Amino acid sequence: MTSPMESLPVELFDMIAAHLSLSEHQTLRLTSRRLHHLVHTKFVWLAFSEQSTTLGPSSLDRLIKVSSHQGFREAVKILHIRLLNQEEYEILNTIKRVGRFPPPKRFPRTSGIKDKHIFDEATTFDYVMKNEHPTRLYDGLTRVLKNLPRLKSVSFSAKTSAPSVWELGAEADHVFRSRCFEAVTHAITHSRVKLDEFSMARRKRRRIFYKQADVSFVAFHLGPQLQALQLCFSNLQSLTLSIITGYGAPRPDGWTNRICGFIAAAPKLKNLTLSLDRIDRLSQYSCATVTCLAASCRLSYLEKFELVNCAAHGKDLIELIRAHSSSLRHIVVSNIRLVTSKWCLTLDAVKTCPQLKYLQLVALEDRWTRITTGRQYQDRVQLAWDVRKDNQNISDWLLAINDDNHYD
16 A cells, blocks of 8 residues: 555655655655655765774775765765774773673673674774784775765764873873874875865864864874875865874974974865863973964964863964954864963954954963863853854953953
8 A cells, every 4th residue: 555655746755855864764765665765865865974983894894885885985975983992992802802792791882893893893903003004094094085075074083082081191092093093194195085174073062072082293294195185185174183292202303393284284274173282281392382383374264263272372372363363253262271471461362353253261271360160171161252142342241251350
């Protein structure tokens, strides 16, 4: 018996189906052969538009199959690279040695890793640590990216959140992430894919950096690849970087220029989000990076600038804001310690931004003042000016937060 849905004209059915979710498309596909045919194309676009990988053998093989399929590869627009940490790999290796599937309940489950893939996934960490240039990752990712003609976004993040105290001492994890990051940039440059977005973190509500995959400054030594990256980033609109500038490694001359060069490879950038250190350990090296950015970073189209977790000189922040004042619309400064100058003087620079629509201040301090309450970062005071909600102009708002003693 033909259902009422099947009896609809194709044009009307398409209008209804355009608003259905992936799960609703899955249900329709199972209803009848005709509905399966009608929703197939839209289902493929919904089901395959976002793909993810842990860079494990099974995960990469699945991506290679998707990128080789004529009907699926055209649908992929976003690639999520979500890395496990050393602790999770140790659990997978223990399960592998026990050899019982499903694993005993005493072992925590690793989200997204199927039992049949544990043997393959468990080898990834050791393979990367033993190979300074993990060609299996290089070749697999390059092959995938070359065959995804509509890919526009690459996200490089951690699969699970880890406490910042644990990550501070996770030397092996820093090496692992840096080598994976190098594999990703190698694949991007060699596949010549043109991206609109590249991110090293996810967002969650008010948290700008969520499950970020921090890498050390060492990973930004691209050498000859930097020129190829300029081609791949020629249309890049959004860039989010999470860097540990305070990482304890030898620092060659010009190491800050490498970070700035990575950013400058995207001349049409509209959104730039930077985290330059750990939330509870701001180093002098993040200050040096901001100085380099102020001296060399000029992005004519920059509309949104978010700077998080760093120390800085007041004059450098003023220079950064003024250099982009004609285009800036949205500014967020969070967990920043001024080494010199005062915040009340530094923030006066935003008055030079005629198109500014939003300003957010979170956990700022200098030698004299502090905007922060509570012991946990999530509890710290957030002050925000939004032109759509506030009747005051930015000058009056800045004056008001001084009068209200937000600066302790």
